[in-house]
Amino acid sequence: MEEMPKIKTGILTFDEFSGGLPLNAIYLITGGPGTGKTIFGCMYAYFGALKFNEKSMIITTLDSRDHIVRYMKTFGWDLEKLEQKGLLIMRDLSKIPAAEDFGSSILFNRLMEAVVEAEDDIDKVERIVLDSATSVISLYTDPIRARRDMIQLINLLRRTNATTLITNEVLSSVHQIEEYLVDGVIKLAIIPKSDDFIRVLQISKLRGSEHPMRQIQYKITENGIELSRPTL
Numbered sequence: 193m194e195e196m197p198k199i200k201t202g203i204l205t206f207d208e209f210s211g212g213l214p215l216n217a218i219y220l221i222t223g224g225p226g227t228g229k230t231i232f233g234c235m236y237a238y239f240g241a242l243k244f245n246e247k248s249m250i251i252t253t254l255d256s257r258d259h260i261v262r263y264m265k266t267f268g269w270d271l272e273k274l275e276q277k278g279l280l281i282m283r284d285l286s287k288i289p290a291a292e293d294f295g296s297s298i299l300f301n302r303l304m305e306a307v308v309e310a311e312d313d314i315d316k317v318e319r320i321v322l323d324s325a326t327s328v329i330s331l332y333t334d335p336i337r338a339r340r341d342m343i344q345l346i347n348l349l350r351r352t353n354a355t356t357l358i359t360n361e362v363l364s365s366v367h368q369i370e371e372y373l374v375d376g377v378i379k380l381a382i383i384p385k386s387d388d389f390i391r392v393l394q395i396s397k398l399r400g401s402e403h404p405m406r407q408i409q410y411k412i413t414e415n416g417i418e419l420s421r422p423t424l
């Protein structure tokens with residue numbers, strides 16, 4: 193069986209056991225509040241640029257650019273420096289009004305523009321992170337229109353050279369990008385275990401690659417997301 197070329201996530205143990213994620217594909221990182229979706233996305237962009245020299249774009253729809261820059265500094269990751277080196281583009285869509293524009297949300301149109309910009313960039317953008325899809329989808333009153341726009345977004349992302357991570361909150365199913373539309377789904381959760389809570393990651397879908405079917409425990413430490421070693 194021929195292995196598909198892969199891209200490293202920047203999360204060490206994940207890359208060790210999986211070799212990374214199949215390239216030129218779209219992945220959802222889903223999870224409840226505080227499960228580590230933003231950190232996962234930022235690690236992917238930051239280490240991709242820092243270690244592999246792969247140009248990254250982070251599109252934020254909820255948190256401002258400045259907030260993310262400050263937040264990631266708490267892990268010692270200097271996003272600003274990578275921006276200055278031209279290895280990272282940050283697109284802050286957090287202040288776009290929640291209004292509609294020609295039947296789509298204005299936010300959606302700005303998002304599409306950012307992806308087109310990534311596609312047109314002379315040095316090609318290899319990694320795109322959209323944090324988060326939920327805040328875009330939740331602006332729609334019509335779920336069919338939301339689905340149509342999300343399909344349009346996925347189709348545009350497929351035309352780029354990039355491998356994309358999209359974060360999704362687990363609110364209600366109407367505010368989600370459907371898992372059928374993407375190439376892989378990584379689920380992050382906080383679950384009870386005896387008197388405590390633990391963090392678990394589950395890969396529920398990965399087109400073109402074998403993956404563990406178990407829950408993999410992880411921690412969020414001063415080094416970001418640290419995964420324990422899974423058994424396949």
Ligand SMILES: Nc1ncnc2c1ncn2[C@@H]1O[C@H](COP(=O)(O)OP(=O)(O)OP(=O)(O)O)[C@@H](O)[C@H]1O
Pocket residue numbers: 223224225226227228229230231232266267361412413414
């Ligand atoms: N500097 C840090 N050191 C250690 N742990 C941290 C640090 N910063 C955040 N955390 C942990 O990470 C959690 C938040 O992670 P993150 O912001 O990625 O969550 P999220 O899934 O994006 O949440 P939301 O849906 O609310 O945006 C915090 O609740 C905390 O447990």
Ligand SMILES: [Mg+2]
Pocket residue numbers: 229230231323
């Ligand atoms: Mg977040």
